[in-house]
Amino acid sequence: MKALPVRRGTALAAAALVTLGALSACSADSDSEGDATTPETTGASATTEPAESDSAGGAGQVAVTMVSGSDGDECQLDTDTVAAGPITFNVVNESAAAISEFELLSGAKIVGEKENLAPGLPEVSLTLTLGGGDYTVYCPGAVTEQIPFTVTGEASAAPTGTAAELLQQGATDYASYVTTQVDAMVTAVQRLQEAVDSGDLATAQQAYAESRPFYEKIESDVDGFVLDGFDPTDNHGNLDYLIDMRASNIDPAVGWSGFHAVERDLFKKQKITAKTKKYAADLLTNVQQLATVAGTLEFKPEDLANGAAGLLEEVQANKVTGEEEAFSHIDLVDFAGNVEGAQQAFEALKPGLTEIDADLTQTITDRFADVRALLETYKDPSALGGYKLYTAEVKKTDGQKLADSVQALQDSLSRLAEKVATA
Known part of the structure; x- marks a missing residue:
């Protein structure tokens, strides 16, 4: 077993040494051949009624389905409004070859995401605790990539402290x-x-x-x-x-x-x-x-x-x-x-x-x-x-x-x- 040291000449402060297995890929090949408009903001959703918390798990539920449509691949939500608190996004790609990613944005910041969502793979879940406000569901590659998403209720407390x-x-x-x-x-x-x-x-x-x-x-x-x-x-x-x-x-x-x-x-x-x-x-x-x-x-x-x-x-x-x-x-x-x-x-x-x-x-x-x-x-x-x-x-x-x-x-x-x- 070998330890992988922290970085050479880096500004980053890394944690203590990490024990790792030997690196098989050090055998790099010796072949030396050296050839050397903003998205739309409307989308498909079934209802604007706030999703209630699941009585069993205590989290609001949002189903996100990626499908191939007549005009291109779509990212469909069963609701675009939920109540503040824990919220679970259940994401499945049924047939949308052009979409492989789901993101929830607050402004330009990615709040949560799921990647590698190839068609036919099992459903995946992402649970986030969200305060009230306006968000965006972002599905790169969809006909409508950005879908407004609203969380009702009290907004999250603004960050506090010194700069x-x-x-x-x-x-x-x-x-x-x-x-x-x-x-x-x-x-x-x-x-x-x-x-x-x-x-x-x-x-x-x-x-x-x-x-x-x-x-x-x-x-x-x-x-x-x-x-x-x-x-x-x-x-x-x-x-x-x-x-x-x-x-x-x-x-x-x-x-x-x-x-x-x-x-x-x-x-x-x-x-x-x-x-x-x-x-x-x-x-x-x-x-x-x-x-x-x-x-x-x-x-x-x-x-x-x-x-x-x-x-x-x-x-x-x-x-x-x-x-x-x-x-x-x-x-x-x-x-x-x-x-x-x-x-x-x-x-x-x-x-x-x-x-x-x-x-x-x-x-x-x-x-x-x-x-x-x-x-x-x-x-x-x-x-x-x-x-x-x-x-x-x-x-x-x-x-x-x-x-x-x-x-x-x-x-x-x-x-x-x-x-x-x-x-």
Whole structure:
């Protein structure tokens, strides 16, 4: 058994060492081939009468059904109004191939979510304790993606405390978001491995696209872990390299590994070989290792601010340039994941940041909205991952526009870390 140390050269404060099994995926392949409008806000619901609490469990019940309709896939609610308190969302995807995710939003903050909701899987439940107010059910890929959802009764108490206390509470809460994304990634990569093992190329390509966003949402939080016994400069023990190396940053001493090794085989070579299956199996081992250690992470407010800025730097360096997904061209899927992750870090800090600098808080809020609105124009439910392919032509015509939008947001976020660290 080996211990996985905390991170190399990181600003994050992680918990004590975690005991893990040996990492099988250190055997990265030595093959050194280096090819290198806002959504609608109306939706289907059956009633506006507040759902009463279940007498047995004490929680209000909401049924969420994803179905294929004549005009596209739909996310249907049996009620769009519930009474404040514990509420259970029972979610099932009966036939909606374009929908795989359910989120409940309060403003831009994700209050709760369920991922990997493929058609035909058993119903899943999500229980949340909600105060009165206006929420949004968000089903990416549906004809109507956003559905207004009302909770009647007394609103949740506003956060209280000093700015520093509010910021630290946000950082603590954010850790659960990271854990949720890592756990969802493990499930998605399991499906990717199953698809690869089956030899079905089209299914494996779809599973690849569905597995990518999770790491992109949190990569700046988890990209510095080095296995025990390895030098920090040795990519044989660098989990981020083993999970997310790219053609553009290949280390000849280690070779191909992780998501993009699988991507290369599925999209460039257009075939699944024994080596592809090994890549997928090693990837699953690595993300399972990451899930083990991610639950031990502790965050300071400045970690969230730096992480959000880091995700936007990822957009500029690797997504707008088209080098992240060099073979599948689903860079806009990753772009959207980076933006969501950055925004969730910001939303966690927002109550405290408002106390420090309300004007900056509003500016960042507005610029996130601008970037999200621009991304909406690239959505395509029929495409892998739900976004248009980022082809050479799209990069030529739209790359600068995308870069400028992110840069405006990045400029505002660059001031965030110092403000929260000195609160």
